[in-house]
Amino acid sequence: MNLKKIVGFLVVIFVLFWIISQPTSASGSVNNVLGNLQQAGSSIATFLTNVF
Template sequence: MNLKKLVGFLVVIFVLFWIISQPGNASGTVNNLLANLRDAGESLVTFIGGVF
C-alpha cells in the first residue's frame, strides 16, 4: 500500500469518526462549505456577466 492510499484511507476514517461523534458540528461545517461555494459561484457569474 503506497502512502497516497494510506493517507486517503486515514482521512476517510477520520471524517467518518467526526460525523459519527459530532453530527451537529459536521452538518454545520458542510452547510457552511456549501454556502461558501454557492457564494463563490454567484460571484463568478456576476463577474462574467459584467465582462460581457
C-alpha cells in the same frame, strides 16, 4: 500499499469518526462550505455577466 492510499484511508476514517461522534458540528461545517461555494459561484457569474 503506498503512502497516498494510506493517507486517503486515514482521512476517510477520520471524517466518518467526526460525522458519527459530532453530527451537529459536521453538518454545520458542510453547510458553511456549501454556502461559501454558492457565494463563489454567484460572484463568478456576476463577474462574467459584467465582462460580457
